[in-house]
Amino acid sequence: MTDPLPPSLAANPRLDGWLDFSARGLVTVRPGKVEYGQGVWTALAQIAAEELDVRLDQVRIAPVSTATSPDEGVTSGSRSIEDSGGALHWVCAQARAALLAAAAARLETAPATLSVRGGEVRTAAGGTGLSYWSVPGQPGRAAAPGAAAKPPARWSVAGRSVPRIDLPDKVTGRPRFLHDLVLPGMLFGRVVRPPAVDATLVEVPDLGHPPGTAAQVRSGDFLAVIAETDRAAVAAAARLARAARWTVRDSLPDERDLKGFLLAAPAQAQPVVQRRDRAAAGRVTRQLAAEFSRPFIAHASVAPSCAVARWDGDAVTVWSHSQGIFALRGALATGLGLDPARVTVHHVEGAGVYGHNAADDAAADAVLLAREVPGRPVRVLWSRADELGWGPVGPAMLARLSAGLDAAGRIQVWRQDVWSNGFIGRPGTGGEPRLLALSHLAGAAPIPPALDGPPSGAMGATRNAVPGYDIPDLGVTRHRLLAMPIRTSSLRSLGAFLNVFAIESFMDELAAAAGADPVAFRLAHLTDPRARRVIEEVAGLAGWATRPRGTGGTGWGLGYARYKGVAGYCAAVAEVAADTAIHLRRLWLAVDVGRVINPDGVINQVEGGAVQSASWALREQVRFDRARITSVTWDSYPILRFTEVPRVAVRIVAAPGQPETGAGELAQGPVAGAIGNAVADAVGVRVRDLPLTTEQVTRAIEEA
Amino acid sequence: MKRDIQLTVNGVARVISGEPETPLLDVLRHDLGLAGPRFGCGAGLCGACFVLLDGAARSSCDLPVSAAAGRAVTTVEGLAVADRLHPVQQAVLDEQAAQCGYCTSGMIMSAVGLLRAVPAPTEAEVRAALDGNLCRCGSHQRIIRAVLRAAAAGRAGD
Numbered sequence: 089m090t091d092p093l094p095p096s097l098a099a100n101p102r103l104d105g106w107l108d109f110s111a112r113g114l115v116t117v118r119p120g121k122v123e124y125g126q127g128v129w130t131a132l133a134q135i136a137a138e139e140l141d142v143r144l145d146q147v148r149i150a151p152v153s154t155a156t157s158p159d160e161g162v163t164s165g166s167r168s169i170e171d172s173g174g175a176l177h178w179v180c181a182q183a184r185a186a187l188l189a190a191a192a193a194r195l196e197t198a199p200a201t202l203s204v205r206g207g208e209v210r211t212a213a214g215g216t217g218l219s220y221w222s223v224p225g226q227p228g229r230a231a232a233p234g235a236a237a238k239p240p241a242r243w244s245v246a247g248r249s250v251p252r253i254d255l256p257d258k259v260t261g262r263p264r265f266l267h268d269l270v271l272p273g274m275l276f277g278r279v280v281r282p283p284a285v286d287a288t289l290v291e292v293p294d295l296g297h298p299p300g301t302a303a304q305v306r307s308g309d310f311l312a313v314i315a316e317t318d319r320a321a322v323a324a325a326a327r328l329a330r331a332a333r334w335t336v337r338d339s340l341p342d343e344r345d346l347k348g349f350l351l352a353a354p355a356q357a358q359p360v361v362q363r364r365d366r367a368a369a370g371r372v373t374r375q376l377a378a379e380f381s382r383p384f385i386a387h388a389s390v391a392p393s394c395a396v397a398r399w400d401g402d403a404v405t406v407w408s409h410s411q412g413i414f415a416l417r418g419a420l421a422t423g424l425g426l427d428p429a430r431v432t433v434h435h436v437e438g439a440g441v442y443g444h445n446a447a448d449d450a451a452a453d454a455v456l457l458a459r460e461v462p463g464r465p466v467r468v469l470w471s472r473a474d475e476l477g478w479g480p481v482g483p484a485m486l487a488r489l490s491a492g493l494d495a496a497g498r499i500q501v502w503r504q505d506v507w508s509n510g511f512i513g514r515p516g517t518g519g520e521p522r523l524l525a526l527s528h529l530a531g532a533a534p535i536p537p538a539l540d541g542p543p544s545g546a547m548g549a550t551r552n553a554v555p556g557y558d559i560p561d562l563g564v565t566r567h568r569l570l571a572m573p574i575r576t577s578s579l580r581s582l583g584a585f586l587n588v589f590a591i592e593s594f595m596d597e598l599a600a601a602a603g604a605d606p607v608a609f610r611l612a613h614l615t616d617p618r619a620r621r622v623i624e625e626v627a628g629l630a631g632w633a634t635r636p637r638g639t640g641g642t643g644w645g646l647g648y649a650r651y652k653g654v655a656g657y658c659a660a661v662a663e664v665a666a667d668t669a670i671h672l673r674r675l676w677l678a679v680d681v682g683r684v685i686n687p688d689g690v691i692n693q694v695e696g697g698a699v700q701s702a703s704w705a706l707r708e709q710v711r712f713d714r715a716r717i718t719s720v721t722w723d724s725y726p727i728l729r730f731t732e733v734p735r736v737a738v739r740i741v742a743a744p745g746q747p748e749t750g751a752g753e754l755a756q757g758p759v760a761g762a763i764g765n766a767v768a769d770a771v772g773v774r775v776r777d778l779p780l781t782t783e784q785v786t787r788a789i790e791e792a
Numbered sequence: 793m794k795r796d797i798q799l800t801v802n803g804v805a806r807v808i809s810g811e812p813e814t815p816l817l818d819v820l821r822h823d824l825g826l827a828g829p830r831f832g833c834g835a836g837l838c839g840a841c842f843v844l845l846d847g848a849a850r851s852s853c854d855l856p857v858s859a860a861a862g863r864a865v866t867t868v869e870g871l872a873v874a875d876r877l878h879p880v881q882q883a884v885l886d887e888q889a890a891q892c893g894y895c896t897s898g899m900i901m902s903a904v905g906l907l908r909a910v911p912a913p914t915e916a917e918v919r920a921a922l923d924g925n926l927c928r929c930g931s932h933q934r935i936i937r938a939v940l941r942a943a944a945a946g947r948a949g950d
Contacts, residue, residue, distance in 0.1 A: 125892025125929055251888060258893030259881040259900065261828020261868040268827040319818050390832050390840055390928045391894045439894035440929045472833040688888055692934070696891050699930030722837040722926065730922040733932040 093231055094174035096120065100158030101231045106179045107136075108150070109220045113207070115142055118150040120160030121172040122411060123254060125440040126752050127689040128168045130252045134685050135173050138246040139180030139237060140220070141204035149253070152435040154417045162412035162514060164443070164578065166655065166750025169685060173748065182235035183220070191218045240683055240744045247744075249688035254437075266409045266436035267394045271465040274396070275302055276318040277457035278325035279468065279525065280311040280332065281478055284715035285573070286339035292332040298324060303460050308530030314457050314466060338714035340573050347381055350486045350507040353569045358543040360550050360564040368500040368560035372492030376601060380489070380590035382778040383709035384574055385482040386725055391439030392475040393446035397454035398465040403430040404458065408451040409438025412514060416448050419515030420455055423526040442700070444577040446470060446479035448515045452523035473720040478524060481710050482579025483509035483538075483569075485549060487590035492561075497602030499613060501561040506587065508549035509569045510538030513577030524575075537572035546652045552584035552757055555591045556650045557613035574712065580697070581756035584651065585704065588757025589764055589778065592647040596765045597774065606646050606765065607632055616650075618680050621741055622659040623648050625678035629739050630661035641666050643770025647761025651754035656681040657741075658754040660698065662734075662762035666770040669782050672702050672734040672763060677755060679738065682746035690751040691738045697755035698736050703728035705760045706780050799860045801826075802870030812858035817841045819857045820867060828868035828897040832926070839925030842898035842905075843867050849905030851924075868897035871904065880904050883942035884935070891929030899925045903939040912943055 093101070100106070100120070108116040117136045123129045133147040150156065160171055184204055191209040192199040195216060203210050209218040240247060257264040282289070289309045300320030305312040313328060315321035341349035396407040404426070410416045413433040421428040433451070441447060450468050458466040485508040492501035515522050518539055527535045541547025543566050550566050599609035607627050614620050627633065635644045643666065648659040657680040665671045675698050684690050707726050711719035719725040760778070767785065768774045775788040797808045801824060808819055820826045820843070829852055832840030836854035843852045844866035871878035880903045890896045899922060906913060906921035913921070918939045927935065
């Protein structure tokens with residue numbers, strides 16, 4: 089029996105769409121997944137080198153473009169190694185098999201007597217002069233089932249830590265980011281955003297053409313300038329912002345009452361899981377209930393979003409650091425009434441994005457401005473304030489949990505209700521462009537509320553809303569908000585961050601009620617051996633059994649989840665110290681992500697996810713008044729700094745026989761749970777509302 | 793009012809004709825074509841634009857170019873000697889101390905500035921020196937290790 093083609097390959101079956109041998113001695117691989125610092129191109133190069141039997145330094149990764157790359161959808165959800173990597177295993181194995189078959193025919197021998205090294209075909213006696221570069225027609229054919237990828241036991245390039253192929257440029261300052269792109273004749277645009285989410289531009293004087301200014305652009309509430317230099321554009325935009333008159337209306341909820349907003353907003357309730365067990369429910373002798381919440385959280389990339397666009401006749405070319413260039417192309421075409429074939433989007437690396445940030449919006453800005461100056465490229469760079477104030481954010485959430493224990497301290501019943509705006513607001517979702525500038529044009533409608541995927545699909549607020557423990561009677565309901573006063577979309581790990589924080593906090597509360605140790609209590613509700621293994625490993629790594637107890641001011645906590653319920657396993661232990669503030673000292677993590685292509689790449693992603701999750705859990709909340717986002721600087725939107733980050737230890741639990749699962753997002757939930765439990769251990773009071781700032785801890789102590 | 797401003801960038805004397813209040817970062821990136829110093833916030837709060845000014849690390853996005861007149865500016869492009877990377881650059885590679893890498897050049901400049909002043913820093917001193925550099929990817933621990941490695945190599949500074 090042969091496996092079906094991987095989905096990315098089935099959608100893009102021509103092998104020469106993925107591989108190019110036109111440069112002698114080199115292999116160019118064309119993935120449809122983009123690099124934004126997660127190291128995916130290095131891992132894909134390892135897979136290609138492994139299956140083709142070429143050296144890693146013979147592999148080049150082609151820039152991703154709608155003109156030349158396979159459409160692999162959005163680079164998100166920790167799916168690149170599974171999707172793109174899964175396709176490349178097949179493509180490269182098939183190319184290698186085709187090379188060997190062709191060489192065997194020429195040499196009048198059996199393929200099994202031949203091998204490939206460095207891309208050259210060899211016999212036991214030595215080289216044959218045949219290679220990927222000398223045998224014509226490699227690999228111009230369609231993928232077919234039956235290609236035999238190497239078993240991991242035979243890997244020599246994949247499965248080992250190799251240095252990232254993109255880092256040498258980044259330590260020497262060589263131009264590599266979109267922000268560094270300079271095109272001939274390029275102009276510079278800056279957009280003047282409204283002073284509030286709901287605002288109407290009443291009047292704006294035409295400031296004419298101050299020195300260096302090429303154009304002033306207005307349509308409806310979209311206001312911008314184009315200039316010969318970026319500094320002239322910045323100056324002109326500032327003058328325009330001072331001169332423009334707007335009508336401003338309040339439209340945002342009260343940031344001090346996010347729960348009230350979440351519960352009062354119109355919402356659609358849908359069951360996620362309904363598994364009733366009357367016998368189990370009858371065994372309940374003790375019930376607990378609690379509510380957990382998170383605020384709106386910003387992506388807060390260190391680089392403001394950037395884009396370049398150029399119109400040539402009725403065709404437009406866009407350079408963007410979007411995670412989904414094919415969706416962006418479609419959204420631009422839909423929004424502007426263009427033939428998608430006339431829109432080309434080239435991906436150029438930006439900084440880390442961590443979900444759907446303003447990258448796509450910047451591309452729409454550039455397209456609109458470039459239309460004013462046909463034939464000339466226009467670059468748009470967002471300001472820091474716009475990046476923090478106008479990009480989509482991760483939604484505020486509320487999780488209401490209740491559970492029943494039996495007399496022996498086992499969980500018999502669990503209920504979980506989750507309120508949230510949708511997480512799916514990327515360009516093109518639901519047929520809507522969902523691009524900020526287009527929603528400000530004359531006559532345009534606001535961006536509609538974000539979607540959230542099917543309730544059972546773990547594609548939004550429901551991600552990890554279903555506890556992964558053995559519980560007989562289980563009911564989980566999603567309440568998707570149908571009004572979106574603050575624009576929301578995907579943020580790394582989607583609903584898993586709050587859901588796992590809530591579930592793992594509640595598990596500790598239930599363990600305490602049952603008089604059980606947190607590790608033992610979890611293991612008593614887990615039969616999956618891979619789940620048990622990561623918990624046992626992290627407990628050992630951290631020294632859980634011998635942790636200091638009752639030392640006053642120090643606390644330890646555990647968190648666990650299997651990401652999406654079906655992907656990678658992660659368990660985390662946190663150690664905090666509490667005095668006038670919460671200090672996160674150390675994190676230990678154990679992960680099982682199936683087969684691993686680049687172990688150091690996995691550890692880097694897990695470390696980074698853990699630190700970012702800690703920053704969300706301890707510091708971060710989007711601030712706003714009734715009209716606008718107010719946390720628009722690094723002072724008002726603080727993230728964890730060098731003097732505040734914990735030491736992090738990561739252990740990979742080997743599972744070479746299991747499919748790869750991705751590693752970029754699985755730490756977010758367990759780390760939040762571990763920190764929450766460590767804080768409760770340290771201060772003796774459960775803090776259920778994120779972030780775990782001094783103010784929230786103090787409030788929880790006062791209310792206890 | 794435009795005027796000529798003289799400064800030394802990566803060892804080369806330059807004359808910049810422009811407004812004296814133009815941020816140094818803008819001159820480095822747009823006038824001199826240096827991509828290493830990066831725009832992150834424009835307010836000196838994130839560290840992505842750090843350079844050495846007479847050997848000390850500081851932000852360049854909030855420094856008027858006139859304040860650099862007559863002084864030596866070093867960017868990440870000016871650290872390597874021929875093909876030999878500066879020990880801090882090499883240590884960042886050795887420790888794989890980056891994810892997206894956008895903030896990396898600013899951090900390297902902070903670290904070089906630190907090691908010139910304090911050749912054998914403690915971990916706490918490294919953290920304190922890098923506190924003005926934000927990293928959103930969470931690579932902090934590797935960067936700390938890289939700075940300590942560069943210091944231990946005993947070849948840091950010049």
